[in-house]
Amino acid sequence: MDQTSLDVMAGFISFVIAAILFTAIGIMICKNKRSQTQATQDPTSIIVPTPNPKQTTITVEEIASFDPSLQISMSDIIAATKNFSADLVTSDSRLGIVYKAELPNGLKLAVKKLAPDAFQGFMEFRSELEILGKLRHRNIVRLLGYCIAGAERVLIYEFFEKGNLDVCLHDLFSDCARFPLRWQTRIKILRGVANGLAYMHALEKPIIHRDVKAENIFLDSQFEAHIVDFGLARMVKAEHTHVSTRAAGTMGYMPPEYEEGFTTATVKGDVYSFGILMLEVATGRRPNLPVSMNGETTSLLKWAKDMIAQNQAKEMLDPNIWVYGSTGLDDSKILE
Template identity: 40%
Template sequence: LYRNNESSRAWYSHSHYQLPSGLKRTVRLVSPRGAYCYAHESSCIHKHKPASAMLTMPVVMARLVLAVSTIVAAVSLLVPRAAGYPWPFCGASSSFEANSTYQSNLNLLAATLPKNVSASPTLYATAVAGAVPEQVWAMGLCRGDTNASICLSCLTQAFQDLPNDCSYDKDATIYYDPCILHYSDVHTLAADDTGPAMDTYVVSNNNNVTSDPARFMRLLAALMNATVEYAANNSTRRFATGEADFDQEFPKVYTLAQCVPEQTPAQCAKCLAGIVASDLGGFEDNIGGRVLGVNCSYRYETAPFFNGPALVRLASPGSGAPAPATQPPVGTPATTAGAGKGKYRVFAVVLAVVLPTLAALNLVFCFCLWRRRPPVAQPKQSFSMYSAETEDTETVDSMLIDVSTLRAATGDFDERNKLGEGGFGAVYKGVLPVGEEIAVKRLSRSSTQGVKELKNELSLVAKLRHKNLVRLIGVCLEQQERLLVYEFVPNRSLDLILFDSEDENHKLLNWEQRFNIITGIARGLQYLHEDSQLKVVHRDLKASNILLDANMNPKISDFGLARIFERDQTQAVTSRVVGTYGYMAPEYLMRGNYSVKSDAFSFGVMVLEIVTGRKNSDSSNPHNSGDLLTTVWEHWEAGTVTELVDPRMGGSFAKGDVLRCINVGLLCVQGDPAARPVMSTVVMMLGTDTVTLQAPSKPGFFARKSDTTISTDVSLSA
C-alpha cells in the first residue's frame, strides 16, 4: 500500500501479518523504491534486537523469503491486515458488545477527552468513565508543537477511527502524526512503567545517506541524545526538538523526542534512552525514522517536520573527526556495533554544547549559581529526615536552591514581603535572579509538626505536575532553614476573593470565572486521585487552599496533610483527625476514615460555596440561618435553589450550568461515601449537558464551624 507524504517527500509501504498461533512478528521491508516501512514491535523493549546484532542484507533477504512463505502457507487461516497511516494497534485481551455499557462509557469519553487535552497546557489528559468491569480509562497526547485546534481535530478523528479499526476491542491505541489516543479497561500507564508502554511502532525511510553515512549516524546519535536530555530535564511538557548541520547532500538533521508529561525526568530519560538504544541502530543509514510508543516516542528526518525553532542545536563534527566522546544514559548500556556500513556507537548524553554568545554564558552561569548544591562543609540539609529511597533523594537533590539566593530574593525575609502565615510558618514573596516571581514557605523552627508536613509536601509535590496544582520550583534545607519554593500566584486564595466583604472583589468572580474554578479544581483532583503516578488523597481541601493565578485559574495547594494510596486501595483509617470543620466528610470526622470520597465531600462543599458566595456555617451572614448544606438542600427540595446564587453577579449566569453545579455539589456531599461520584465522573458531568444527572440524597452530616482547623484523637471503635 503506497501513499505519498509531502512533508518527507517519500513513498510509504506498510506490511503486517499475524501467525496462526496469534504470535505477532516484525518484518522490515526493503522497498525497491524510496519507502517508509513500518514495523509492529513487541511490548517489551528488551526483546528488540540491539544494534550489535543488526542483520546483514543476505540474512534480511533470507528472512523475508521465509516470512513471505509463512504468510502464503497460513493464508487460508488468516485475514491479512494492511496497516496504513495512521497506525492502530488492537489489543486481544478482551472485547465488548455493541450498545453495551462499555461502549456508552467510551462515547462519554469521546465527548470530553479531546476538549480536555486541547485545553491543557501540556496537550495531555486522561479520563475514566463508568465502574468496573465496564470502566473505560483513556489518555490523549498531542505533539508538543501542535496547536490546540489541530490537537482537538486529531483526537476527535481518533475517537471516530479507532473503534472502527479495532472493532469491539476493549484495549486499543492509534498513532497519528499530531496525536496519540489510547483506551483500555485497565489503567495501563502504571507508575513504575518507564518503558514505551505496550506496543511500539518503528517507521523508517529507506532512502539512505550516501556521502558519509558513518559520520551521519554519529551526528544523529549525538543530536538524538541531546534532544532526549532536553525533553527529560529541561521541559515540563517532556518535549524537545533538535537540529544539527550535516553536509551538502542533507544540510540539516532534525529530531524530536516526547514523553507523557506526568513522567518524572528520570522516568522520561529512561523510557527514551531505552527505545533509542533498542531501535536507533535499526535505521542504519536511513534519512528518516520514528519510534512510536504510548509513554514516549522519537523521530528524526533530514527535512523539517516540526513547527517553530529547534530547542536544541548542535554543530556538525568534522568529516574526519570522531563524534564527541559521550557516556551512555544511566541504567542503559552503551550499544556498540562492529565494523561495517551503518554501524556505530549510540551516544546517550552530550556533555558539551558550545554556547554562541557571552550573554548566553552569563545566563547559564546565573542559573547554575541558583541551582548549585550547598557546600560540602554544610550538612545536606537534614536528608536524614527524608526517605532514603533513591528516587526521592534524587528528586530533592535536583531541586536544591541555596539559602543565600532565597534571602536575596525575599529581602532577607522582610516582613513587607510576607504574603501570609499558616500553622507551620510564614509565606514570603520573592524574585529570583532570572526574574521569576516566587512564593517561599518558611518552616517555623519551633514547629515539630511542621517538619513532618513539609517532608510530606516535598515528597509529594515534587512528583506531581498539573496545571491545576501549584508548581514546586525548589527546596532549601541548609543553615537550619527548611524552605519550599513555589510559583507565585498573584490573585491570592479563593476564600479571600470569594468571601471578601468588598463588592469590588466579588465582581472579579463572574459566573464564567466561577465555573472555570469549579471545573479546574475537579480536574486537579482527578489527576491526584486517578491519573498521576501517585494516587493522592489531599485531606485538607478548602477555599483557602485554592490559589488563583493571573487568569483566575485555580491551583490546589498545601499538601502537608496529604497521603499516598496504593492504586487499588479504597480507604485508610487514622486515629488522629486533622483538617477543617465544614469541609471534612462525616466518616472522617467521626471515625477517622478517609479516601478519595472524603476529598469529594470537601469538593462538594466548595462547589456550593462558589455558587452561592457563602461560607458553610457563616454566622456573620445575616441571610444564612443555618449551615450552607442544609440551606441548599431545602431549596433544592423546594425547587428554588437558584435563589441562593450569589446576588453580586447581578443575575448574570447560565441557569443550566448553575443547576448542574449545585446538583454535582449535592451528589458529592451525600452521607454515603459510596454514593459520591469519583472525580473523573464529576469532570464528565460538568463538561457536557447531554448526560442526565442523578438526583442527590440528603447530606448526611452538617458541620457548624467552617473556619476552625482541628487536630483531635478519635475512637476507632465506632
C-alpha cells in the same frame, strides 16, 4: 441575566446539593464498614516512612531544585523576602506562612516558610517532597525546590498573580476581588479543581489531599486553578482506598466522619469537600460560618438543603454575580 441562565444556575445548585448528599451517605456507609475491618487491617498497606533518629535533625544547609533553571540558597530567599517581611505575606495556615519573593533577575516566587511543628520529623518532610516532586498537572502547583538551614525549612513554588480563591471570593479589599468573579469564570475554576483532584485520585498510588478548600486553590493571571498545600496529603497503594493518619482538615469542608473523629482518609472525603467548595463558589458564603435563616443560625449545607426544598435555589446564588454577570466583559479585562 435572562430566565434561561437563571434556570441553568438553579439546576447547577440543585446538582451540587444532591452530589453532596449522596457523597455524605456513601461516606457514612463506608465508615460503618471500615470500623468493622479496621482492627484487622494489614499495616503493610499504609505508606509511612520509617523514622531514622540520625536524620531527624539537620545542622547544615541543604538545597534541592526540581527546576534546572532555578539556583537558589537560603540567603537568596531571605533577601528576596526581605528577611520574611510581614508586608510580603500572601497567606497563612497552620503549616506555615507564604511570602511573595522576587529575585534580582525579576523572577517572582511563592516561598512557604514551614511552621516548626508542620511535620512530625525530617523524614515526614522528605516524604512530602517526594510526593510533590512527582506531581505534573496544569491544575496542581509546581514545587520548584526547597531549602533547609538548621531548623528552618522552606518550600519554593511558582507564584500566582491572583492569590487564592478565598481572597477572590471574600476579601473585598484585594486586587482580585475588586470586581466579583463572573459565573463563567467560577465554572472554569471549579473545573480546574475537579481536574486536579481527578489526576491525584487516579494515580497508581492515589493521593488524598484531605484539606480541599478555597484557601488552597490559587489562581493564575488567566484564572486557571492550581491546588496547593499538600501538607495533609497521603499516598496510598492502588489496591487500597484509605490510609490511617491523624485527623486533619478544616471545619465546614470536612466530611461527617472527619468531624466525628474518624481519621481514615478517603477519596470520597476529598469529593465531599469539593462539593462544599462548589457550594461556596456558587453562593459566595464561607462554609465555616453560620448562615441566618428564619431567625436562626444553621450550617451552609443545611441552609442550602432547606432553600432547595423551598424552591429558592435562585436566591442562594451570590448576588455579586449579577453586578458583572451580564456585561460580556472578561474578568482578566475587568481587573486590568
